[in-house]
Every structure is written in structure tokens, then in C-alpha cells.
Amino acid sequence: MNSWTGYTTMARIEVVIDGEHVPTVRDLLLAAGAKGFTAIQGVSGFGHSGAHEGRLMFNDRNSLTLLISVVQMDRAEAAVAGIRQLLDDHHGVVLISETQVSRADYF
Amino acid sequence: MEAFLLSIAVFAPLGGALVLLIARPEGLRSGRVMAVSCGVASIAALLVVLVSGLRDGGGVGDIALLDLRAERASSLLLAVVAGTGVVVASFSRRNVDVDPRARRFFTLLGVLVSGSALVVVPGAAVALVVGWWGSSWALIGLVGHRSELAATRRAQRRTATALLVGDVALLSAIVIAVAASGDQAVRSVGLVVDDLNSTSLLGASAADVVAILLVVAGASRSALMPFHRWLVTTLAAPTPVSALVHAGFVSAAGLLIIRFGPLVLTSFVAVHLAFALAAATVLTAIGAGATRVDVKGKLAWSTVAQMGFMVVQCTVGAFSSAVFHIAGHGMYKASLFLGAGDAVSSSLRSTRHAAALPVPAARVRLATVIAIATVVVGIGLVLLTPDVSDGGVILIAVFAWLTVAHGTWGWLGRGAAPWPTSVAQAAAGGLVAVAAYLAGLRAVEEFVKPSFAAFGEDAGVSPTTLLGTLGVVALLAAARHFAPVRPVVRADTAVRSWLVRTAHPAVAGDIPIRPARSLRRSAGSRSGAAPTAPDSTGDMRRSQIRADVARAGNVIAPSWPLTSVVAVNPLGGLEHLGFDAATNLARTQFRARTHLSLDEFRRDHALGRTTDDDVTWAVESSFVDLCVTPPIEIGDRSIPVARVIEADLVNGPGNSAPEPARTVLERCEGSPDTIGGLIDSTISLTAARYVAAARSTDDDDSFSTRWRRDAVTVSAMRHHLSSDAVDWLGMLGTDAADVIDAAFTAAGIADDERLAEMRGHLSRIQGWAGYAKWRTEWAHPTESRPPLAPIELVAARAALEAAAMFGASAEHPLPRAATGPTPIAASDRSARLDAVCAALDIRDTGSDVRADLERVLERVDTVGRQTVWLRAQERRVDVEMLSMLDRLDPGDHLREPTAQLVFCIDVRSEGLRRHIEAEGAYDTLGFAGFFGAAMSVQRLEWEQPEARCPVLVTPSMLATERPVGERTESGAVPAIERMLARDRRRAAANAMHARTKSGSGAPFVMAEAAGWLFGPLAAARTLVPGRRPTTPRPQTVMTLERGTDHEADLEQRIFLAEAILRTMGLSKGFAPLVVLCGHTSHNVNNPHATALDCGACAGASGQDSARTVASLLNDAGVRDGLRDRGIDVPSGTHFVGALHETVSDTVEILDRHDIPPNHRSLVERLDADLATAGKAQASVRARHLPGPAATVRERGVDWAQVRPEWGLARNAAFIIGPRSMTAGLDLDGRAFLHTYDADSDPDGKVLETIMTAPLVVAHWISAQYYFSTVDPEVFGAGDKLIHNVAAGTGVISGESGDLRVGLPHQSTHVGTERHHRPVRLLATIQAPLERIERIIAENPVLTTLVAGSWIRVAGRSHPHEPWSMRTPHGTWITEPRPIPINRTLETT
Secondary structure: OOOOOOOEEEEEEEEEEEHHHHHHHHHHHHHOOOOOOEEEEEEOEEEOOEEEOOOEOOEOOOOEEEEEEEEOHHHHHHHHHHHHHHOOOOOEEEEEEEEEEOOHHHO | OHHHHHHHHHHHHHHHHHHHHHHOOOOHHHHHHHHHHHHHHHHHHHHHHHHHHHOOOOOEEOOOOOOOEEOHHHHHHHHHHHHHHHHHHHHHHHHOOOOOOHHHHHHHHHHHHHHHHHHHOOOOHHHHHHHHHHHHHHHHHHHHHHOOOHHHHHHHHHHHHHHHHHHHHHHHHHHHHHHHHOOHHHHOHHHHHHHHHOOEEOOEEHHHHHHHHHHHHHHHHOOOOOOOOHHHHHHHOOHHHHHHHHHOHHHHHHHHHHHOHHHHHOOHHHHHHHHHHHHHHHHHHHHHHHHOOEHHHHHHHHHHHHHHHHHHHHHOOOHHHHHHHHHHHHHHHHHHHHOHHHHHHHHHHHOOOOOOOOOOOHHHHHHHHHHHHHHHHHHHHHHOOOOOOHHHHHHHHHHHHHHHHHHHHHHHHOOOOOHHHHHHHHHHHHHHHHHHHHHHHHHHHHHHHHHHOOOOOOOOOOHHHHHHHHHHHHHHHHHHHHOOOHHHHHHHHHHHHHHHHHHOHHHHOOOOOOOOOHHHOOHHHHOOOOOOOOOOOOHHHHHHHHHHHHHHHHHOOOOOOHHHOOOOOOOHHHHHHOHHHHHHHHHHHHOOOOOOOHHHHHHHHHOOOOOHHHHHHHHHHHOOOHHHOOOEEEOOEEEOHHHHHHHHHHHOOOOOOOOOOOOHHHHHHOOOOOHHHHHHHHHHHHHHHHHHHHHOOOOOOOHHHHHHHHHHHOOHHHHHOOHHHHHHHHHOOOOHHHHHHHHHHHHOOOHHHHHHHHHHHHHHOHHHHHHHHHHHHOOOOOOOOOOOOHHHHHHHHHHHHHHHHHOOOOOOOOOOOOOOOOOOOHHHHHHHHHHHHHHOOOOOOOHHHHHHHHHHHHOOOHHHHHHHHHHHHHHHHHHHHHHHHHHOOOOOOOOOOOEEEEEEOOHHHHHHHHHHHHHOOEEEEEEOOOOOOOEEEEOOOOOOOEEOOOOOOOOOEEEEEEEOOOOOOOOOOHHHHHHHHHHHHHHHHHHHHHHHHHOOOOHHHHHHHHHHHHHHHHHHHHHOOOOOOOOOOOOEEEEEEEOOOEEOOHHHHHHHHHHHHHHHOOOOOOOOEEEEEEEEOOOOOOOOHHHHOEHHHOOEOOHHHHHHHHHHHHOHHHHHHHHHOOOOOOOOOEEEEEEEEOOOOEEEEOOHHHOOHHHHHHHHHHHHHHHHHHHHHHHHHHOOOOOOHHHHHHHHHOOOOOOOOOOOOOOOEEEEEOHHHOOOOOOOOOEEEEEOOHHHOOOOHHHHHHHHOHHHHHHHHHHHHHHHHHOOOOOOOEOHHHEEEEOOOEEEEOOOOOOOOOOEHHHOEEOOEEOOOOOOEEEEEEOOHHHHHHHHHHOHHHHHHHHOOOEEEEEEOOOOOOOEEEOOOOOEEEOOOOOOOOOOOOOO
């Protein structure tokens, strides 16, 4: 992807994982240098491990959550290394892509 | 007559002990015998006090042979000893209850009480020695009550060593005295001082030698320096023993000096030795106690300090003050020990007080405090001057001043009232307290004065010496605070480390450990090699290590603080592996049992809890290839393989499970209880002190700094670390991932071993690891306890293991490394074979037959047999439960009820629902006890809101309590204001008490004064337990809000109300009265109290949830909105909250002021019917609880009761369906009942909600009970009798160690008998099977539980269909056919 003028190229990390593992992924991202993340609880879908319902009425821990974080390119590999290891034991998806941000100092 | 009274007072407990030895009564009767014996003794002792008081200076007694004679002082102390004995014995009756060692316990208790009494009462030499030695060894026996625990055995040895020194010293003193002057020396030592002085012994006066030996004996028993460490180790004994020890046993030094006063006081060397030891002990014990973070540890060190103070009183000639102190402190400390379990509730109460009113700046407060204390104590001393020696007056003046000052500081600091009022209250209260104290002291002085008539006025330590000592102490304290120059700071640091070591002998003491040859595992690679600075780890590697720790953390369950207990599956993190694989891993990681033993299964079978049919079914369903496996041919007999396995299951020998090692050090040591155990203790101590220090300002070091410091300056680890190892620890970085990498590299852990190694580290400190997991993954962002991550614990433990391995030396080799699992002994195989042959009547046991049989048996190992047994037990539950549900004729239970009562799904509601339905036209429903409102609650008097919903849900709303009633012009409601003022006063009183317990120098006078109040209160609580009157709460209303500062908008509330009613299955057919009944458990002195509260309300009462939702559903606007959404709640229907108290089975209707007039008669009738139903339910519960049935409803208010109720024990099934399915059935409190109407839920959303939340939580509860029952020491919290609340967070067992997890032994067992039947949860659902199947498939949490065999699911689509069981593969099989699982003989 070409860099847009005035924008900075960074790595966008998206992780879909059970709600109960969100604190672990959050800690891995932050420890690897991420300055923040966005979490969307109760995402639904269908994939390798079958169908996943969306939001549950009385259970925030066992619905899928989408975590999105943007980190500097040189931090991305370290951030993802741990998450990949975590996915050895649990269902989940991790996606990495280049993205353009307007205010790089936020990340 | 007098001699008779005295002998009864002294010997009745011993008589009780003899009765126990001879008659050997069972269980509770042992306690009754001892309580009666001590009761008789205490009555006799009181009569002795009375008689001696009536006699002017005379004594009571003259018992033949022993020549006992109690004068006034000793009669008073005898009454205290006997009184404490009856309180402790009576307390223990309910506390120790059905403990299998109860008879031994009470026998030793009797010996201890009589022995202590003999020490108190002057008599012949032989009486003193027998009493002294007898009580010593009785105590040593009691300390070893749980002798199967290594820590207990160590404590017992340490206690025995210290006491033995005193025993020998006393015996030597008596022998010398008797040799010099005859037995008269012991009875009336004052008469023979001259004889002893004139006798020379080893170049010194015999009087000096005897006096010094007496001081040594007293110092040993009173835990004075240098014997000060033993007392804290006795915390390994049950709580009542601690009460007795601290109330009287340890006062020996004072008793000896009082008894032999003329001898000791006239020996300059002895009296100054005693003074010096006592003064040093006071300072040391105060400092040591300040470093403890556990309730009992603080109390123990407080006692040591008090003993020092008491001996100082004696040495300055203030004998009557010493008697006052021994009695007062004894009663006070006994009371505190007996009530030590209340620490968690106290902690909760401290956060639930009204906010303090403003208080002036600290300087103003300080000046006020000084003024009040000086004036109050000055007035008191002028008006009621103590009649003791000058030194005694100095002690009273100084320490009474400190007590008043600290108490005033505590009171004023809490802002109980506007400042002028607070000052007036403090001054008045202080004056009354000082006057009462001095008046009491004077009364005792007058009473005991004749006992000390022969004592010299000027003997002992001079006032100048006393003042000089106090001055030096004051200077040292001032230097520490006001002169922080480097030498002072350095000395202060060194002293602190020494105090921490002193305070924690189990961690810092000279634990006999043989280190460490094979610590140098792979000796060639590391032996003798100097450590080098570790390399910094790359970011990627750090990230991978962090992820690995998170994966390893799956073996640990989060552990909530006891202030809000949440039941969890201890193997919850391993659920994705399935039950069998998870339990396999757990057995390896925890050295734990995950199933009952084969012997226990067989015993259950013999008792009829499983039938032969169950066993056959379990075998056939466990091994799917049995039907094609050829039978074993023996002559003309053909024996199916299944019969061989059954015969082995039922008749074979017990199991001997191997114990695998978990970490590299453990593999080298071959035992968990060597240096590895010391590392565990060190980290546990560090973690506890770190968590407890969160609110203190003097030490804010990180956990990472603390464990390194503790390892090299505090723990006995320091003896096992070489200087190279210490240097290496210092070189490690602060990033936990770096530390782990360096430690694993140093220890030679390969990359593919690291995950298992991390699991091993976490499992060895699972209590604190559970805390860390909770704090990291579950705690609320505003949680005040400090953060602690599992990775920090792994780092600490791995580094200390590596450092210990560096420190290994050839001179102190480790045992040879363990070499893997223990092979099954040939004798075990042979025993199984013989048992099978005998059971199947196989007489031809030729080699071919044996080989055939062995081939079958070899394929079913120990775990395989336990797995089949478990299935057999679960089969019995399934058959019992489903056959009951099959018997009913389905149909609507009740058409037009006068009231509907919605109860929590908790199993404790099941019986009450049945009984209330029998009382009238009442319909009941089951729903999660938070009634669907995920909220926090802010009560009027609380400073912070608290969550009231399951931990699976994040509170999204706030329910605020608001006053109702007439307001004044300022807008205040007078009744509320009075309640808040009362609450602030209570908080201030607590702060005052806390301050006088911990403030410098304050506890001495406070304890001796307060004991005279606390003692009788403790006796009353023990002997006549009952409910205390409470002030009714003013009328209020709960208002639901979204967020924190604005009322939830109407749409939001309508949406919530609709969701609640539909999930509840109550969208039509409303009765005139709908009662939302939350539940709570009122019980006192129980660290695990919140475990008995409502789990759906985050381990708290369901009262606020019930009130809030009732208020929501009565809202007119909400009802209009509901009508638009198809739910028409009639205007004549009123919702009301209620509270089911599960100890007494009483139900209180709440917010009665809000009940419309035309509903009041209905409520009154319901009140009466609930009372009848509760009584019936309580009588049912009484059948399962040990102890008298008549008191079953009072167990919660009995502070001695370790089992106020059974909680959720025996839970087995979760039933989802209409009440018509279960109405009228006696499910024996074993089923969670959730109402569900499949017809009203066509899209299955309600069922999905039930299955993904209440069912999951019920599974957690079921799993916690299961594992706490099968291994009460690893997955359970062990014996409650030795619990010790630590760091305000959890309990430890005895003096030190890891936090305990899970349920206490008394919550699952009665003595050695299991009350809970450990089986996995059966979910029984009446709903279309395809709907159930779809929900399971779409929700991974359910797929994991069902496919992993964590729960079993039974279902039927319609009431007229038979029940089907779901197989782990997703098919449904109608009973009674077997449910095959993935197991074959070849793969077992």
C-alpha cells in the first residue's frame, strides 16, 4: 500500500478471541508497545471452529470479542508473537495489515 | 468443704479427660463431657473466690498430699483459668464437633486446663511440677492436632523444644529449693529465702540460682526473649487452643514471679534479668507484630508483648497490677482469638460505613488528643490513685495516657460528628473509660492485697531504672522519626529485616533442610560455574514468554477475595481439554486427586450409593468394543471381559497414585517439602506482605523488589544461596519475562519444557497465583488491592529455584533425583488378579488364564477404574433424577395463584419452594438471584457502590437507595440522618478500637481493661448464643439509574423489564402479588461467609437486587411500555422484594411501606405461610446437619459454629423447565431449578441465555464442590479450625503458607464422611432437542462443557416424551441404553 501524503504507515492488528482471553491479549499488546486498543464485544460469525453467536444477555466473558490495535511497524512482530502462541490453545483469529494513520503520535 | 471446692476447681477438667479416656464416647459427646467438667470447675472456682474474699487474708484449701491452698490472688487467677476453660470447651463442642480426633482433642484440653490450674494454685512441689509438665505436653499434643501436615509437625517440634527448656529449668529450681529447704520452699517460699541465701551452689547463692532458673522457666513459657518465637508457631493448633494458651498458659512467668516473689525480687541478678528480657521482648514483639499481615499472627505477637509488659509489672513490684493484667488480658485475648474468623466481615463492614464528616488538620487533632489524654488521665490518677509500687504507678500513668491518646486519635479521625461534638464525646468517653479502668484496678488491688502482704515494698527494679528504660525507648523512637540520617536509616533497615525474620519463624527460621547436590543437576554444565549477567531478552521472545505464562496460567483458577467469594471450577482454564485430559494434567501439576479413591468408590457401592447395575452400565458404556471382545475361556466357562473388569472394580485392591515432580528443583529434590517448599513459603510471605501493604505508606516497593529482598534478608533461603547466587539475583532485570528467560537458561530448561515448568511454578503457589489471576483478569478497575500478575510469580519462583541450584554445595547434597512415575508394583498386579479370581470363583489359575486376565486388567489402569466408577455414580444420579421427573403427570401446576414467588435458582430454594406451595395457592418460579438486572448498588451509608450481578456480566446500571418519608426544611429525612449518625459512631468506635490495638504502647492498658468487658461477653456468646437485637432500617426506595449520575431513560428501563419478565417466564397470568425473593446467609465469625451468599449477586445478599427489580416492575411508565410490547401487567398486581435467610429459612418481605392497602391482608397471610414453610424446611435441613435439630435455625448466630449451613453441598442437577415438571417432588435440595417455558420462546433466545449464564455458573459451583470434596487439601481450603485470615484477602492454614483456595473441609464433609456426593452436573432441559442442540453448537462455552464431559445433558422435547441423554458426539439416546464414549480397551 502506498503511503498517503501526511499519513503514517503503521501496523493494524485485529484479534478475534473469546471474551475470557481479552485481558491476556490486551496485556500482550500493551507490553509490546501498543498505546491503546478498541474492543467490540459480542461479535458473531462462522469459521474454522463452527458458528459463534453474538452478544449474550448475561455473559460478557464467553462471547467473541474483536480487538483492534495499531502499533508501529517495528513493534508488530513482537506484539503478534505472543498472541500467536496463545492461539495454540484457543480458538481465535489474528490479522495484521498495513494501515495509514493521521496522528502517529497517538499510537 | 473448702478443700473439696478447690480440688473440684482444679481437677474437674482432668476428671473429664479421664472419663474420655476410659469411656471413649463418640463425637459430640466428648465435647459435652469436657464442657460440663470445665463448667463444674469454673463454678467451684467462683465459690473459691467468694470464700477467699470473705476470709480476711486467709486461703482456701489444704488438700491432702498436694497441699493446695488458694489465697485471694491465686483464687482469682484460678477462676480465670477455669472460666476460660469452660468457654473454650463449650466453643470447641460446636467448633471441633465431629472431627475424628475430637476425643483426643478434648482429653488434652482437660489436661491443659487442670495443668494450668495447678500452676496457678500454690501447693506441694510435686503439684507444681506435674501441673507445669502436664500442661506443657498437653499443649504440644494440641499443636499437633493436624499432624498429617508438615508445617504442623514443624510447629510441634519448635514448641516442644522451647517448652522443654522451661520444664527442665523449673524442675531444676524446684529440686534445688527442696534440697536446700524441704517442700516448704515451694509452698511458702518467703519463709525460706534465708535458708536459700545461706546455701552456696557452684560458688553462688542458692537463692540466686533458683531465682534465675525460675526466670528462665517463666521466660520459656511466656515466650520472652530468647524463647519468643515458639508462641506464633502454635497457630498450627485449632483456634480454641490458641484462645486457651493466650488466655492463661503463657502467663507463667508472671505467675512464677508472683508465687516466688520474695525470692525473685530479692535476687538482684534474677529480677534485673527478668526485667531486661521483658523489656527487650516488649520492643521486639511490637516490632515483629507490625510486620505480620495475618490476624492470628498479629494477635500472637501482641500476646508476647503483653507478657513482657506483665513481667515488667512484676519486676517493679506491681503485683496486683500484674494480677489485673493477667486476668484482663487473658479474657481479652481469648475473646479475640475465638472471634478471629470475623476479620473478613469486619473488613467488609469497614467499607460500608457512611462517609466521615470533615475533621481538622492533623496538628489540631494532635494538640486536642494530647490535651484530652493529659487531662483525663491526670484527673483519673488524682481521684483514683492506684495502690501499687511507684514503678507500678509510672507504668499505669504512661501507658494509660498512650491508650487514651490513641483511642482519642482514632475517634476524632473518623469524623463521627461535627468537630466540637466529637471532641466532647472523646473527652467524656475517655474520662469514663479511665475512671472505670482505675476503679476496677483499685478493686482488684484491694481484693488481692492480702496475698502480697509478705512481699517487700522496695524490692525489685527501681523506678529510676524503669524511667531510664522508658526514656531510652522514647529516644530511639524519636531518632527513628525525626533524625533520618544515614546511620539511623541503615540501622532501621537492618532492624526491620530482623523483625520480619523474627516474626515469621516458619519462613525465616532454621528449617532443617538438606541441600543440594543434585540442585546442580547436569552438574557438568553448571557446577561451580560463576554466574554471569543474563542477556537482555528480545521483544519477540518476551512476548512469547508472556503468552506462555498466560497459557500455563490455565492450570490456575482465579481466586476471589473472601470479601466476595465466587465459586469457580478449579480446572476452568483447562476446560477446553475435556474432563479426562484436564484431570490428567491436574494430577501431574498439583499432585492432586481428581477422583475419589477406589476404596471410597467401593465403600459407596457397599453402602448402596451405586448399584451393580450402575457398575455394569458404566463398564459397558465406557468400553465400546466389549461386545466384540472375545470372552475368556476357562475350562467349560466363558467369562465376558466386562465381568472381569466389574469384578476388578468392585473387589480389587486400592490405588497407589504416583506423584510426579513439577519443576526442575522438585525433580532434583524428589520431594516438594524441601528447598522448594521454602521458596513457596518465601513467595507467599512476600505476596501477602505486598498485598497488605497496599494501604500503608511506609513501604511501596514493587513485588519484584520485595521477593529479591525477602529471599536474601528474611527467608531461610539466605542460608542456601551462595554469594554468587545472590549476585546473580541482583543482576537480573526488572522485566518478569527477562527474569524467566534468564532463570530457565540458568536451570537448563529446554524450550519445549518451559510451558510445563511454568505450570509447575504456578501450581506450587496456586493460592497467590489464583489471586494474581483474579486481579489481572477479573478485578474491577477501581480495585484497591495492588496488582500482581501471574508472570511475576513465575519469575520469582523460577529465579529462586535457579539461584538455589547455584547455591548447591557438595557438602550438603540433595537427595537423588526422582526418576519419573512410580512403576506399578508386581504385588499390586497380583493382588488385582487374586481378587478377580476370588470374585468370579475362578479356581483354575494356570498361567494361560492368568495371562488372559492380566491382559484385561493391564488395560484398565487406576485412573481408568476411577473414571468408570465416576460414571457409575453419575449413572445413579441420572436414574434417580430422571425417573423422578418421569413420574409426574405433566401439566400446568396452578392456574390462578394468589401470589407468585420468584426464588433464586440456588439449590437451597428448592425445599422452601416446595413447602410454601404446600401452604396455599402459591406458584413459585426459579430465576437467577440478581433478577436480570446487571447493576451496582449504592446504599445510603456506603462510600462506594458494590456490584450485584454474576461476575460473567459487567454492571451497566446503578441502583441507588433513596430515603422516603417526611423531610425537614433542609431536605433531610430525620430517620435517615439518625441512621447515618449511628453508623458514623460505629465506624469511629471501630477505628478507636483498632487504634488502641495497634498504636505504640496503647494495647497494654487497653487489653487489661477491655478484657473484663470482653471476657464476660465472650462467655455469653459462647454459652448462650442468640440473635442480638438490631435497629430497624428506615424506609427507603431503590432507584435504577444508568451510569452514575442520571436516571435511566424510560426506554432503557422498559427494555430491561421486558427482558427480565420474558427470561423469567412470567409474561402472562400475573398473580395479585409477585414476590422477588433474593437470598442471603447470616452467619458470624466465618471467613467464608460470603461463599454462602448469593453467587448471582457476586457473593453478596440478593436483597438489593430484589428491591430494585420490584421497584422497576411497579413503575407505571414501565408498565405502560410493557403493555405496548405485549406484556400486560394488571394494575392489581404488585411486585415486592423479599429476602430468604438460608440459615434460619426465614423470609422477610421488604419495603412493606410500599405495599398497597388492598394487598396487605395477602402479605400478612403470606408471612404466616412463609413462617410455616420455613419451619418445615429447617426441620428437613436439620436431618443433614450434625448437632441438635432444635438449634438448626440458630447456627448462623453461633460464633463457634464452623458449619452454619450446608450451602450448596450435594448439588447434582440443573433443571430447566416449567415448575409443573418438578412441583411436588422432593429433590432433597440437590437441584438448581430454572423456570422455562419452551412454548413462549420460539427462537430459543431465553433458553440460550439460561444455558450460557446460569447453567455455566451452576457448573462452576458443581465443579468447585466436586474438586473440594475429592481433594480437600489441594482443591479445597482444608480444615477451618486452623484458618487464619491473611492480608485481608484470604485464609492461610496456621502460621504461614499459601492462600487456601476452594471450600473448607467442613463445607463438604462431616468428619471423615463425605456429605457432598462428587459428581459432574446433570443439566435437564425440557425443550425441543434440536433447539438445545443448536444452542450448544453455536456457543463454544457450551460445546466445550458438553463435549468435554464437564456436564451431562438430558432433554425431552415434550412432557410426554421419555428423557434422552446427549452423548459427547452430539447424538441423543433414550435411557436406559448406555452412552458410549471414546474409550476402548486398547486406548485405555
